[in-house]
Amino acid sequence: MTENNKKHTHEYYMKQAVKQALKGYEAKECPIGCVIVDNSGRIISRAYNKKLTRNNPILHAEIVAIDKACKKIGDWRLNDCDMYVTLEPCTMCAGAIVQARIRKVYFGAYEPKSGAVCSCNDIFNVEHGHNHSVEFEGGLLEEECSEIMKRFFKEIRIRDQRSTN
């Protein structure tokens, strides 16, 4: 089997990110999932949000995935790697993606309130002082990715209402 044969569709990789988001959901974390894929099509890291579990505001799914990927390949440069993440990254994560030199980011749902790729900012643009630009494509399995988030926030609202009644 050649390297090329191992590659899956973009939808396949995003489905793997969705699986991670669901793990986050079960762990009562904000359900965002992420996978990083190397040039041969191999998934080198899978992660979900660990902010609450580990009491650390930095541990968004993308950050945990970058950390794992670097450990896996023994290099801080992820030049030939692509990221699949269920939600448009925030400023911190978009900046981390630039620092890690990831090639392209595919994200599911747009984040109109704080998305830093195209909704509220355009962090991947080299004009912000980076010497590495990151390609991106939003809206991959958008409905599925967005559905998990809606369900999560709906449950939080119900819980909050119950606790105030």
Add this chain to the structure above:
Amino acid sequence: MTENNKKHTHEYYMKQAVKQALKGYEAKECPIGCVIVDNSGRIISRAYNKKLTRNNPILHAEIVAIDKACKKIGDWRLNDCDMYVTLEPCTMCAGAIVQARIRKVYFGAYEPKSGAVCSCNDIFNVEHGHNHSVEFEGGLLEEECSEIMKRFFKEIRIRDQRSTN
């Protein structure tokens, strides 16, 4: 001694950040240092860049310091804490500072090529979709902070010249 008596000057805290930068310098890391101070004036974390040592692009001084501070106080919210860092933070770190809800950032040298606080972007501004704005003050012990960086990059240039000769 009251809580207030424990507080030091801004210069004192920045000196502690400079000490961390020098540790980074000795470790052959890009020499950036950082400390986080709680509301009583106590330094709750000290850190320098660990990117090369730990092969991880995320481990800038600010990120390592936030991680340590959260572990120390057992909370992901650093609301009443201030950060002292020798260089203007990049996009990733500025985003992380917002996520950690740090109150105010004092930085030493401005970073005209990639500083995301005021030089190349204004990430602390709530207009970028955050619901938390961070105050900042740049140029504290600027010369001293900038000198360490200059020395570091000068040595890299000399090393590079030697290796090409």
